[in-house]
Amino acid sequence: MDNFQKKFLDEASDLVSQLEQALLTLEQDMGNPELVDSIFRIMHSLKGGGGMFGFDNISSYTHRLENMYDLVRQKKLKVTREMLDITFESADHITSMLNDDGSKTDEIKKNEEILNKRIEAILDGDTMSVVVEAPDKDGDASSGMASYYVKVKPYEHIQRNGTNPLLLIDELVGLGKAKVNIFYSGIPDFEGLVYDDTYVWWEVILATEQDEDAIKDVFIFVEDDCDIVVKRLADGDIFTFEGIEPLLQCGHDFPFDLEKITKLAQAINALEQAKNNEAKKAAEENKGDEHIKKFAKESSISGIRVASEKIDSLMNLVSELITTQAGLNLYADREKNAELTRIAESLENISRQLRDTAFSITLIPIDYLVTRFRRLVRDLSREVGKEIEFEAKGAEVELDKSLIEGISEPLMHILRNSVDHGIESAAERKAAGKSPTGKITLQAYYSGSQVVIAVTDDGQGMNPDKIKRKAIEKGLINPDAQLSDKEAVDLIFMPGFSTSEKVTNISGRGVGMDVVKLKVSDIRGTLSQASEPGEGTTITISLPLTLSIIDGMLVRIADVDYIIPLSVIDTIFAVEHEKIASSFQNVINIEGVQYPFYYLRDEFNIPGEPPEREEIIMVKYEDRKIGVVVDNITGEYQAVLKPLGKLYRSQDIFSGASILGDGTVALVLDTHQVINKFTRYNDIV
Amino acid sequence: MEHETGSYISFVLGEEYFAINVTQVLNILQLVQITKVPTAPDYMKGVINLRGTVLPIIDIRIKFGMPPIEYKRDTVILVLNVEIDGETVNAGILVDAVKEVFEINTDEILPPPGIGSKYKSKFIDGVYKMNDDRFVMLLDIDKVFSTDELVMMAATTDTTEAQQAETVE
Numbered sequence: 146m147d148n149f150q151k152k153f154l155d156e157a158s159d160l161v162s163q164l165e166q167a168l169l170t171l172e173q174d175m176g177n178p179e180l181v182d183s184i185f186r187i188m189h190s191l192k193g194g195g196g197m198f199g200f201d202n203i204s205s206y207t208h209r210l211e212n213m214y215d216l217v218r219q220k221k222l223k224v225t226r227e228m229l230d231i232t233f234e235s236a237d238h239i240t241s242m243l244n245d246d247g248s249k250t251d252e253i254k255k256n257e258e259i260l261n262k263r264i265e266a267i268l269d270g271d272t273m274s275v276v277v278e279a280p281d282k283d284g285d286a287s288s289g290m291a292s293y294y295v296k297v298k299p300y301e302h303i304q305r306n307g308t309n310p311l312l313l314i315d316e317l318v319g320l321g322k323a324k325v326n327i328f329y330s331g332i333p334d335f336e337g338l339v340y341d342d343t344y345v346w347w348e349v350i351l352a353t354e355q356d357e358d359a360i361k362d363v364f365i366f367v368e369d370d371c372d373i374v375v376k377r378l379a380d381g382d383i384f385t386f387e388g389i390e391p392l393l394q395c396g397h398d399f400p401f402d403l404e405k406i407t408k409l410a411q412a413i414n415a416l417e418q419a420k421n422n423e424a425k426k427a428a429e430e431n432k433g434d435e436h437i438k439k440f441a442k443e444s445s446i447s448g449i450r451v452a453s454e455k456i457d458s459l460m461n462l463v464s465e466l467i468t469t470q471a472g473l474n475l476y477a478d479r480e481k482n483a484e485l486t487r488i489a490e491s492l493e494n495i496s497r498q499l500r501d502t503a504f505s506i507t508l509i510p511i512d513y514l515v516t517r518f519r520r521l522v523r524d525l526s527r528e529v530g531k532e533i534e535f536e537a538k539g540a541e542v543e544l545d546k547s548l549i550e551g552i553s554e555p556l557m558h559i560l561r562n563s564v565d566h567g568i569e570s571a572a573e574r575k576a577a578g579k580s581p582t583g584k585i586t587l588q589a590y591y592s593g594s595q596v597v598i599a600v601t602d603d604g605q606g607m608n609p610d611k612i613k614r615k616a617i618e619k620g621l622i623n624p625d626a627q628l629s630d631k632e633a634v635d636l637i638f639m640p641g642f643s644t645s646e647k648v649t650n651i652s653g654r655g656v657g658m659d660v661v662k663l664k665v666s667d668i669r670g671t672l673s674q675a676s677e678p679g680e681g682t683t684i685t686i687s688l689p690l691t692l693s694i695i696d697g698m699l700v701r702i703a704d705v706d707y708i709i710p711l712s713v714i715d716t717i718f719a720v721e722h723e724k725i726a727s728s729f730q731n732v733i734n735i736e737g738v739q740y741p742f743y744y745l746r747d748e749f750n751i752p753g754e755p756p757e758r759e760e761i762i763m764v765k766y767e768d769r770k771i772g773v774v775v776d777n778i779t780g781e782y783q784a785v786l787k788p789l790g791k792l793y794r795s796q797d798i799f800s801g802a803s804i805l806g807d808g809t810v811a812l813v814l815d816t817h818q819v820i821n822k823f824t825r826y827n828d829i830v
Numbered sequence: 831m832e833h834e835t836g837s838y839i840s841f842v843l844g845e846e847y848f849a850i851n852v853t854q855v856l857n858i859l860q861l862v863q864i865t866k867v868p869t870a871p872d873y874m875k876g877v878i879n880l881r882g883t884v885l886p887i888i889d890i891r892i893k894f895g896m897p898p899i900e901y902k903r904d905t906v907i908l909v910l911n912v913e914i915d916g917e918t919v920n921a922g923i924l925v926d927a928v929k930e931v932f933e934i935n936t937d938e939i940l941p942p943p944g945i946g947s948k949y950k951s952k953f954i955d956g957v958y959k960m961n962d963d964r965f966v967m968l969l970d971i972d973k974v975f976s977t978d979e980l981v982m983m984a985a986t987t988d989t990t991e992a993q994q995a996e997t998v999e
Contacts (some may be wrong), residue, residue, distance in 0.1 A: 418831045505957040669982060705866055705868075750868065789877065790885075792888075792919070793870060798868055801884075802865070804879045804882060809863055810876075810879050811865070812865065812867060
């Protein structure tokens with residue numbers, strides 16, 4: 146196969162996924178001419194490319210489909226379900242033709258014959274199709290901008306909690322356009338002044354595209370430390386309102402005349418509303434749906450294709466640069482040469498930016514998977530005869546490409562489970578007083594240095610008693626074990642557990658949640674569930690943002706450096722060695738709370754005298770906090786993760802190593818594994 | 831025993847001379863600080879930084895049943911290219927001193943010493959008599975690193991760990 150053919154294959158599979166996306170959108174909005182056009186174009190490109198590069202089978206097949214959509218374009222045919230089904234299957238058919246190495250040619254031919262017959266049936270017009278009209282949708286999207294009045298009156302003690310109220314005001318102003326009014330009058334005479342008390346307060350008029358919640362979020366951590374008033378003044382950007390300017394001009398200590406401002410704003414809003422209604426009428430004739438706009442926008446933005454090996458080698462170079470940078474910083478620190486320090490600092494600035502940019506290249510939005518999942522849920526739900534709606538939220542959340550590869554299969558299993566076991570049949574749902582259409586939601590969001598992906602269904606939930614019985618039956622737990630409902634449901638993650646009473650085609654093929662959990666932990670993720678009988682189930686996956694560079698805490702035990710990922714660290718306490726040595730059963734009492742802990746010097750068999758004061762790092766383990774004791778803490782460190790290699794594969798308590806500025810190697814601790822490994826058996830049960 | 835006529839590099843472990851085919855030697859390094867990996871078997875000394883990659887270091891004296899290495903002025907690390915389960919991996923071995931590179935004549939390779947030899951003879955491909963009448967043992971380094979070998983070693987450490995765990999309880 147020559148280079149051009151390879152390129153065509155790449156392009157063609159891109160086109161097929163575009164086709165799937167367009168079809169899914171078209172399914173929501175039957176007969177939308179723009180979508181039909183874009184499907185027609187995709188067919189056309191496939192046909193043209195196929196012919197040019199010697200894939201005649203693809204070319205001739207897509208030709209028929211193209212004909213069909215051409216008739217739709219000419220309004221001689223209407224889009225039907227059958228037509229969509231055929232096109233979906235055609236997408237699969239084209240993919241299998243693209244991937245065929247000659248071994249499945251017969252199968253493909255047979256499939257093609259069937260599809261061709263169905264296409265001809267449509268073209269002949271003798272199909273009993275139900276014409277679905279495009280539903281009328283109101284494009285009620287307001288312009289997004291709104292104006293608010295925000296009053297921020299901090300209590301005197303706010304700065305003692307480490308909060309700088311000025312930063313809050315900065316953040317608030319950062320949300321949009323703002324005018325800030327400051328009130329000094331509360332400042333006492335010099336004698337009465339306490340240096341860390343706060344006496345001033347602010348009023349802000351803010352025009353922003355963010356909603357009220359976003360404004361309140363600015364103050365989320367200081368709610369108890371100040372009075373906050375947020376009031377919506379008007380729709381739109383108040384600063385552009387005619388006649389508003391004199392009202393916004395005010396000196397310090399003279400509050401905004403809210404009454405006048407509100408009145409004016411309301412008057413102007415009413416005027417605009419009238420204008421808007423006219424515009425809306427005009428827009429309705431245009432029948433623009435959000436979906437298509439979005440789709441059109443997405444297909445117009447195009448990037449370049451880069452081989453993933455090139456990205457990998459870019460990332461490797463960046464990793465080396467960061468390591469070298471750490472060495473330079475260390476040298477510059479020691480030399481105390483001002484010029485050298487300056488150069489090292491500006492170089493660090495650049496390499497940091499380079500790292501972030503290179504890093505962002507390796508990130509792929511979850512959207513990449515969503516199309517596939519939408520298709521999966523659609524196909525599976527038809528197969529089992531259930532009505533299921535699939536919704537994806539936060540599809541713009543980005544993940545490292547290797548994580549995307551690693552997460553696809555576990556998510557697929559979770560979705561299969563939801564379709565198969567979670568959602569009930571339409572009849573059962575009706576009996577339970579639910580809408581006959583089930584709903585599966587995939588939601589992704591950032592949480593600190595983690596990405597969380599949650600799959601929620603509104604199905605029957607998991608029955609803790611049933612699970613417990615099954616676990617006892619399989620000998621996984623003791624018959625008289627006392628388990629809470631959550632603990633009982635958690636049993637599904639145990640190896641060898643599968644509740645499905647009959648093995649179905651979809652899930653329950655022996656691959657249970659334990660395998661899913663294993664796959665997720667392979668990419669350093671964690672899995673958890675929340676299930677309510679009758680209400681539904683949520684399976685949550687938490688993932689690190691990246692596999693290659695982590696923010697860590699550099700610690701030392703004897704003469705070896707270790708790195709603990711910041712994402713797992715909760716708190717750090719300094720403790721006397723005496724207190725640790727005298728502790729009973731490795732449990733320590735800190736500030737009135739009992740924490741189990743692991744003394745790494747002992748666990749690692751490190752000889753020698755420990756220091757008098759040691760550090761105990763509380764790390765998150767499932768929903769508990771567990772301490773690990775180290776000699777001392779060096780500081781935060783940006784660690785480029787390197788594999789320890791094949792020879793050390795049984796040392797799974799280390800997720801890798803990282804090279805420090807002075808060229809020595811530090812080991813990256815996987816605290817989860819550390820705790821698993823060193824837990825004496827009876828601690829868990 | 832087939833050997834490609836080629837160069838070998840000889841080194842010292844304790845009192846004995848050993849040699850490895852130069853095609854498997856990537857580099858000779860001065861001794862640097864080795865980061866010990868806790869819970870690993872004794873002969874796995876730890877890891878070092880080799881131009882930005884993490885290189886595992888093996889004390890093959892322990893593998894050969896000799897006392898562990900003592901770090902001296904001449905102690906060096908030989909960086910090798912070894913094959914483990916069909917995969918090429920870089921690893922370093924600690925040796926007491928490196929001697930010389932010499933040409934070998936395949937016909938003159940003697941079979942490995944049989945029963946009663948001091949060292950584990952399964953790692954030895956053959957013996958070669960040098961010009962100064964000294965015998966050099968030609969190592970099959972891939973065998974030293976073979977999985978069976980490592981699994982065996984790992985198993986021994988596991989039992990010691992289990993014993994330790996028992997004593998704790």
